[in-house]
Amino acid sequence: MSSMVSIWIDGVPHRVVAGQSVAAVLLDASPVVRVTSKGTRGLFCGMGSCLECRVDIDGQSRLACLTEAIDGMRISTRQTEGSR
């Protein structure tokens, strides 16, 4: 039985299997990983090249595809004003 971690996505708590990328965890809920005033984006390159999976993690802008989902993480797919 895999160990589980608790994370928050856009204010909603989730229990997910440990040892996954934030991208994988987001995609389990929805194909949209990023919401801006210009529209929505999903995962594209999955390897840190296209930079379209920038999400807010605990106040920092991080790439969902390169970041491991760790217990207690607060993830927001919505970008604050001033960013694209």
Next chain:
Amino acid sequence: MNETDVIVIGAGPAGLETARVLGEHLAVILVDENVRVGGQLTRQRFNAQPGLESTLPASVDLRLGWTALGWTPQGALIGRNADTVESLSAPVVVGALGAREYVEPLPGWLLPGAMTVGGAQTLLKGSGRVPFRRVVVDGTGPLPFAAAAQFAAAGVEVVALLGGLGGIAPLRVWPNLVRGGAALMQGARSSWHLARHRVPVHPRGRVLRVLGTDRVEGVEVELKPGGPRSELQCDAVLFSHGFSSANDLLVRRGAEVMLDVDGTTQLIRDDACQTTVPGLYAAGDCAGVLGGPTAVLEGRIVAEVILARHGIATDARALVRLRRKVASLGAFQSAVKQISVTRSRSTLARDVVVCRCEGVTCGDIQDAVAAGVTSQPGIKLWTRAGMGPCQGRSCDRVIRDLARTPSPRPALPGSLQFPAKPLPLSEVASTRFTAQEGESP
């Protein structure tokens, strides 16, 4: 503090091999922006234990989650992890940055659910499953062929594979194909999985348009060139239309490149894998996309060359054998390329977005070219194409293709600006910048 002899950028197949060989004799720093080593081709589960890291000598200074950002004027490498921005200095640097996938723009390709084949494979390798039920795979070559088989074996419904390996190989290509050995076996296994899961394969088909309002709901396809169009329902479409070497960081350092016929840039190296910048070497796919086995061999060649430069005895005959094996694998790769159906670049519609970051369309670029702005840097300044966060990594090939003028001089390659990846000002202000005396970005 010990001085570093070699910095290796990238811990994929090439970089790991270089660090493994050098680490026995020299002070090596190995950096990679991923949280695990392995790169794309030997990607591990996030929680794999013991992991490929354990194959490195204990003396190697391994820094994971470390993103390279650029260079100081003195040639030190600037980069960051979560806490610190710093510069690393060594007389020898090996770039093993790999390659990235190329996707040709088409209508609807921005929709959530449309992604690269590699991106979907990363999900499968990283967490053991793919978060889609029905996928269409579109692309020619061994990667989409093998990936479609992997997804089918993992329980995903592969609605169709458009492209794959193309038709039967011409007879002249077989002698080189046979040298492929293990790769041929992989091809046979993939064929078996595709047949077993009854995946429809259309070697000359392609996706014309991605359908959906807020996410991928289906695709419009032609199953053969100029044939009747039909629609397939799916919740993800996976594209693989080629590869580009990730050499931008090295070009930023001053390494010269040449333009290849397919619009990609290729690092100019001598037969010791050294770039035109003395002390800067390149190994693996970032110096020409030839795949994993070649990357490992090049990683070893670079390590042996550097050891020889340090006066550490190496086996000269082994080096010759390595070089011969690289040449043989190169021949296999080009044979595979010959049997993959080559797609002619379709004419892009004016309203198709070319620069994903900035939303610049094909029409915007064509208007710029018609107005006399024909160079790639000029188009970047005029339209903002290539000015977004990815700095042209997703779109440089298409912009270069649209920028071509009738004159014989090729359009200039785009150039990377510092920082290579986004660096919020707040993080620079609040973190320590450690640099050697006299240096600045």
